[in-house]
Amino acid sequence: QVQLQQWGAGLLKPSETLSLTCTVYGGSLNGYYWSWIRQPPGKGLEWIGEINHTGRTNYNPSLKSRVTISLDTSKNQFSLNLSSVTAADTAIYYCARATIKRADPWGQGTLVTVSS
């Protein structure tokens, strides 16, 4: 059964770059999109973007200028970089395996707080 485990810095200052990594256990990167989704405290889910095993990416237009999602097939990992963060980027960030139909499973979530 595929499991996703994510990690990264939990406290950032404004203007810094958020970096998170998600490792895929028990399955291949092939045939799926690998997604990042976030959830501000007490609010709903927002799709950030995704990458497939060929390196093709799709991004949320509202975040596209600041987002980079990358893949490391040798480590079965994918990563999220979000530049120039502000307090509005404070959220729980989730990684997930996705297809056109569904997102499943999800990582455990990482709370990232942006504060000076």
Place this chain on the structure above:
Amino acid sequence: QSALTQPASVSGSPGQSITISCTGTSSDIGGYDYVSWYQQHPGKAPKLIIYDVSTRPSGVSDRFSGSKSGNTASLTISGLQAEDEADYYCSSYTRTNTRLFGGGTKLTVL
């Protein structure tokens, strides 16, 4: 791109049925049968409960069902149980190869 529209909250008594709506446009829900639904308990990651509008993953109770008409998808939970109290989110693939989520609906079991 705007989020899909869901009611902020719904409630029902144990044993009753409730329906949560999710409204989009012809560029997302209306254009594809790729609507999915997620259940999220407090402090937990979302869990997939419906995909392809009405398909339940293995292990999900048959009390959960999904449907779609035009630009609106719906999730129905029958025989409400206390454990169903959670937040529910719809999602759809879009014409621009992106994904949208609804704003979420808080289900209270009275």
